[in-house]
Amino acid sequence: MSAQGSAAAPVLSPEQGRAVIDPASYAQWDGLLDLFDTLREEAPVARVESPDGIHPPFWLVSRYDDVMRISKDNATFLNNPQTVVFSLTEGIEFAKSLTGGSPHLVASLVTFDAPIHMKYRRLTQEWFMPKNLRGVEDEIRTLAQATVQRLVEAGPEADFVKLVSAPYPLHVVMQILGVPEEDEARMLMLTQQMFGGQDEELSGSGMAAMTPDQITQLVAGAVKDFEAYFARLTAEKRADPTGDVASIIANATIDGEPLNDRDMMGYYIILAAAGHDTTSASTAGAMLALARDPEQFARVRADRSLLPGIVEEAIRWTSPVQHFMRTAAEGTEVGGQAIAKGDWLMINYVAANHDPAQFEDPRRFDAARSPNRHLAFGAGAHQCLGLHLARLEMRILFEALLDRIDSVELAGEPARAKSTFVGGLKTLPLRFAAR
Numbered sequence: 554m555s556a557q558g559s560a561a562a563p564v565l566s567p568e569q570g571r572a573v574i575d576p577a578s579y580a581q582w583d584g585l586l587d588l589f590d591t592l593r594e595e596a597p598v599a600r601v602e603s604p605d606g607i608h609p610p611f612w613l614v615s616r617y618d619d620v621m622r623i624s625k626d627n628a629t630f631l632n633n634p635q636t637v638v639f640s641l642t643e644g645i646e647f648a649k650s651l652t653g654g655s656p657h658l659v660a661s662l663v664t665f666d667a668p669i670h671m672k673y674r675r676l677t678q679e680w681f682m683p684k685n686l687r688g689v690e691d692e693i694r695t696l697a698q699a700t701v702q703r704l705v706e707a708g709p710e711a712d713f714v715k716l717v718s719a720p721y722p723l724h725v726v727m728q729i730l731g732v733p734e735e736d737e738a739r740m741l742m743l744t745q746q747m748f749g750g751q752d753e754e755l756s757g758s759g760m761a762a763m764t765p766d767q768i769t770q771l772v773a774g775a776v777k778d779f780e781a782y783f784a785r786l787t788a789e790k791r792a793d794p795t796g797d798v799a800s801i802i803a804n805a806t807i808d809g810e811p812l813n814d815r816d817m818m819g820y821y822i823i824l825a826a827a828g829h830d831t832t833s834a835s836t837a838g839a840m841l842a843l844a845r846d847p848e849q850f851a852r853v854r855a856d857r858s859l860l861p862g863i864v865e866e867a868i869r870w871t872s873p874v875q876h877f878m879r880t881a882a883e884g885t886e887v888g889g890q891a892i893a894k895g896d897w898l899m900i901n902y903v904a905a906n907h908d909p910a911q912f913e914d915p916r917r918f919d920a921a922r923s924p925n926r927h928l929a930f931g932a933g934a935h936q937c938l939g940l941h942l943a944r945l946e947m948r949i950l951f952e953a954l955l956d957r958i959d960s961v962e963l964a965g966e967p968a969r970a971k972s973t974f975v976g977g978l979k980t981l982p983l984r985f986a987a988r
């Protein structure tokens with residue numbers, strides 16, 4: 554970091570700035586956490602410049618209290634004016650050229666502000682509440698048990714990500730959207746191209762050799778495929794509504810009008826995309842913590858009441874959604890730093906959820922952590938719509954696992970995905986004894 558005079562804003566050094574925006578540094582977790590520790594102390598609201606203009610400048614916000622405050626003040630910190638996920642200038646320009654001026658390739662809940670945001674959110678909010686979710690618990694349990702069965706059959710060694718944590722949340726979210734099982738592989742590929750796109754192994758598309766523009770084109774192609782797919786689904790759900798989320802969206806009206814195509818597609822896409830890589834990452838993280846700690850595994854096998862604590866801590870500890878961006882609606886101040894109208898800010902959930910001022914020994918997985926008011930689901934008007942579903946599906950999966958698995962240990966080195974946005978393990982080799 555270089556301090557340019559006492560009144561000047563702290564600016565990250567070029568190496569620090571690169572580390573914050575480089576997908577590869579999110580695969581090297583400890584180094585990244587070290588960097589955030591330094592920044593929280595020395596420059597909790599720091600400017601990330603781009604002398605070569607490859608990305609617009611932004612403020613990196615790394616303290617828990619500041620991330621919380623920004624998240625809750627949805628009038629001062631907006632989602633719509635600029636992209637809500639960190640993007641390179643080329644990508645932003647490409648999105649604008651495709652959409653006719655909007656920086657958002659997909660218009661969805663996360664890109665809306667008040668008053669439109671609440672109108673859209675209200676359509677499905679009730680569906681995602683615990684009371685309604687009780688109605689889908691049995692279906693989710695059936696999926697969890699079938700997933701664990703496949704793991705057991707593949708044993709005694711298997712990659713947990715490939716067999717369990719990647720496919721299971723995808724099955725769940727596809728089921729609630731009403732997408733038939735035979736189409737799931739296609740959906741997985743599309744969401745990985747959209748959101749795992751920075752990791753060449755995950756996207757399976759040799760992206761390492763691509764320019765940012767080529768990557769953006771690939772993402773745009775994925776959006777188009779999604780749109781074509783969901784246009785068909787909408788027609789079906791209008792003809793024959795079945796009570797799932799897709800039927801609600803297909804038949805919804807706002808101010809008396811049905812949703813237009815772009816908004817409707819955006820709704821499906823955000824649910825399909827937001828619902829699985831995220832839960833997959835926290836599920837794999839929970840398993841990693843248990844595989845490393847046989848005593849904890851034995852304790853929770855004997856006492857299932859420990860499961861909710863494990864699930865919550867896994868969500869904090871992994872922080873699968875690593876950041877979102879906001880834009881200042883007016884001149885303001887964050888953590889003592891003046892912010893100008895129109896400035897772009899990165900609220901970094903990984904940094905906030907590892908802030909020692911809020912979490913004692915934050916790198917330790919502590920299933921008994923209490924309170925555990927983490928920010929992995931965000932806060933304020935955009936707080937994760939699927940948070941009850943995510944917790945529920947993780948708890949049900951671990952119940953099914955604990956019913957069948959007697960012991961578990963690592964069978965190799967786990968590896969993290971290269972991604973600045975949604976991140977987590979891409980492999981978790983396990984050895985286990987099953988019943």
Ligand code: HEM
Pocket residue numbers: 624662663664674726823824825827828829831832835868872873874877902928929930931932933934935936937938939940942943
């Ligand atoms: C562990 C799993 C998950 C994590 C860590 C996670 C995290 C997040 C975060 C950080 C946000 C933005 C919050 C903010 O801006 O304040 C968000 C929004 C959202 N999430 Fe999740 N999520 C998870 C699972 C799910 C699931 C299962 C679904 C549904 C299928 C879902 C649907 C959404 C939607 C629709 C939004 C946008 C809400 C809005 O803008 O109003 N998420 N999530």
